[in-house]
Amino acid sequence: MTWYKETGWLFLFIILLLSISGCASALSWQSFPDSIENERSVYVINHGWHAGLILPYESLVGLPHIEETLGYSQYYEFGWGDADFYQAEKITSGVPLKAILWPTDSVLQVVSVLTYPHAHFPHSEMVEVRLSRQGLGRLVDYISASFYRDLDSQFVVLGRGIYKNSHFFKATGGYQLTNNCNTWVAxxxxxxGVPVSSFLTLTSDGVMQQTKNAVLEYECCMR
Known part of the structure; x- marks a missing residue:
């Protein structure tokens, strides 16, 4: 088989995956807050190609390295992705292709969100998700486990991030087509406990649509 036929099959496979990504099965909330007063809000943000998570400062008491590195902020945004692609000053064709073909190293970008998320990112699509305390705890545990730690259990800071008030950290897990930045958020x-499926959720639109559906179900059950 010639190289262009092999490449054609690869891109056909990619198109097939993208066409079905974000199609969750019938899922339900795993836990609701016991009252509206005990709701804890987080935000899912769509940056176009990739989605991210925004959490309030007070939920991150178990991650003191964040404030030590970036300083105090009302909120912090977390995004996980391919180390080379995310940090590249100039994107070449080889960078995204490498990330598609085999697992690559990953990084976390943490951004200081100095004010209310909608005001900080006025042009980005965003969905507020209300969690129980237990659900928020599991979310923070997941994010915490995504940070690579050295022998002294310290986060490994790699340098400045894309935004003014952001840093890259070395992350755990290998980035690949079926385990990408949007899969991580899902x-x-x-x-x-949110009824979102990470299986073949490859696009930010897939993440956002599932999240919106989950919020609609939540509003129906809690209100």
Whole structure:
């Protein structure tokens, strides 16, 4: 088989995966807050190609390294992705192709969100998700486990991030087509009890649509 036929089959496979990504089965919330007063809000943000998670400062008491590195902020955004692609000053064709073909190293970008998330990112699609305390705890545990730690259990800071108030950290897990930045967000929500499936959720639109559906179900049950 010639190289262009092999490449053609590869891109056909990618298109097939993208066409079905974000199609969750019938899922239900795993845990609701016992009252509206005990709701804890987090935000799912769509940056176009990739989604991220925004959490309030007070939920991150178990992650003191974040404040030590970036300083105090009302909120922090977390995004996980391919180390080379995420940190590249200039994107070449080889960078995304490598991330598609085999697992690559990953990084977490943490951004200081100095004000209310909608005001900080006025042009980005965003969905507020209300979690129980237990659900928020599981979400924070998932994010915490995504940070690589050295022999002294310290986070490994790699340098400045894309935004002014952001840093890259070395992360755990290998990035690949079926385990990408959007899959990471979907799995984080899934772990926290939100009816979102990470299986073949490859696009930010897939994450956002599932999240919106989950919020509609939540509003129906809690209100």
């Amino acid at each position: 799995e984080a929500l899934e772990r926290s």
